[in-house]
Amino acid sequence: MKRFFAAALCLMVPLAICFADLPARTEELAWSVIAFNGWDYSATLAPAAGPTVWLMAGVDSFVSLRKTLVYWWPLTAQWMADTGTLNVLLEGTLEIRPAGKSGPVRRLELVTYTYFSVRGDYELNWRVATGDEAVRELERYRAMAEAYLAAMERYEQELQAWEREQGRLKERIGELQEQGRDASALVGELTRLPQPAEPPQPREYSMPPSQPQRGFVVNLPEGTWDARLVAPDGSAVEGSARRIVAWSKSRAGGIGYELIPGDRWTRPQQSTTPSSVLYVDGSADLYVQPYFEDEVNDLCYEKTLDNNGRGNGELAKWVRIQQVPRARLEIRRSGAAPEAVTERSYVVEQAEGASLGYSIVPLDPEGIHRGIEPNLKAFLLPLKGSSAGMRIRTLDENGSPLAGSSREVRIVRGLPLAPLCLGLAFVPLAAMVVVMAIRSRRYRR
């Protein structure tokens, strides 16, 4: 037995090096950033190793400086913060001055803030509230939520009472019918029994107000800025200095399309370049959703989303901002009048039986799809089986075409004349043979 334990110990000791090693956490001053990226807010962390903070110019973003434990997480190659163990907000004034040149110093004070999105024309309509307004907004939301919860509680009670009453009446009807007596009065009472209505959900917010937090509301013009925290005693806080890059979009208001193929509706693609050509093989219908898009610098955008992010500073890219509200799609085929298509709701129906597959059918809200939420809201481009291309563009609610929304749609099913083109590629070689033959004949003479 002793030998067995000794052998087991000898085997297990080397295994100790195989156990996971916790990353070393270091206490440092990190910038916690909630940055607006053009369509949404994204939270990121700028530790000492990421000394630049990227913010979109001219919009409100939120910054707070915190003492926390920072560690490198190699699996995702990211700096992370252990805020559960240490998370202390530093008080003071944030001083921001233009980098590398003289200019007025901006001093920002800590404020209580919240941000939320209200329902409107777009998917997201962000609002920011600070100070007392933020507290009021949250109280308003809480009151709304509590009123809804109370209404739901009442509804549950009424529903239970209704179900109990229904059960009682059904039982009584059953008894009367067993005894061979007339139950029509009770049946009438049962059918007239009013079902309680479910209270509507509060629809004011598409994203409710965030928990009020304290931070600096930073809204800077485009440029590079140096920032540091000054403690209440007037001294600069060590390790708080960061460079802020405030960037602007290079173009705005472009129109992109989300392309949802009928045969792979869970894998949409995007057509972002305005006035470009869209090539498809025409094996399935396309469902398209137009959206507004802005052109941004790749590196600036990626770093705003995540301070650990990587991007290409030399390239610009289009990013989705919002859907185009109340739009219509115009389809032009050669030799035919333009056709305006309206947005419709669709439901994905799984194939019956053991076989895989599905079909996308228009939503029938009053019929078989009653009570079902649509899976898809889009414009249908009937491409399946078609070989002719078309041109599409988006019209706004007044019927005017939106700039940059035009796309040429081309259906390419292989290249049947590819061998001919391959042969054409050898024409220069044939020309060379001819030239050399003529030359050698001339020399022979």
Next chain:
Amino acid sequence: MMKAAMNRSVTRRRVRSAVVIGRRQLKETLLGAGWWVSLTAALLAAHFAVVLFAGSLDSSGFNPERTPVAGVLARTLTGAFGATLVETLFTAGPFLLALFAAALPVLGWLAMASVFRFGIEKNAGAVELLVYGPVDGTAYCLAAFLRDAALATAALAAILAFLGIEALTGGMILGPRFFAALAAVWLASLSVAAWGILCSVIAGGASSALAMFAGLMAVFLVVLAGSFTISSAPVRAASATMAWVVRWVSPVHWLALALRSRGFGLVGSLALQGALAAALLGATHLVIGRRGVRA
């Protein structure tokens, strides 16, 4: 007044000599095999780019994972330069990529052959011999440039015609950015040719001229690739200042700038590419005036 008239006469004679010599050199190039082989390679590269694209189409557009070669290419480019560059290259159709794939072998061969030939002729004393006649060094350099310009134009015209046929037979269109890219590639080829001539004039022999030219082009390409590499910082390494200086004289920098510009930016970058070619020819004139044509 008299001096100005003499200058005009020298310029006229120089241009005339350059045209005559350039025409003769053009004919010699067309009689060789290199030009035709490189053009065939260019058209084959263009054809395979188009076939690859057409084979990678599915119901929602370009999907590189449908063909192994396109998948590997897209993954490699995405890993090195990011998804944005790959989207820019592929999503608007195959012809932008096909144009670059085709222009690279033929224009690369043209530039290399021109540098090597100039060096050989200089070593053999052919240029020196000509200079004893009615031709000077500047006229000879101009002739080489005109020959390169004519051959680059012919190559790009052939590529345009070939891709036009590919588009027509495949039900595709060349795309709105194609012609701007074509103009940018043509002007870049002129700048590259001008660099080649300058290297030939500066270097002592054919091999050293070729090495100098190849090294210079490699530096330009590395700097360009560095600028397109995805990174987590705006400043790329410690060579950023050097790269910033190099890009001003780099034909590929102005080419890349033209490809991602539009409107006035596009016209400006094309004009600056032309100005670079002119400045390089001016520098060649100064160097050959000081050094002479002797190897």
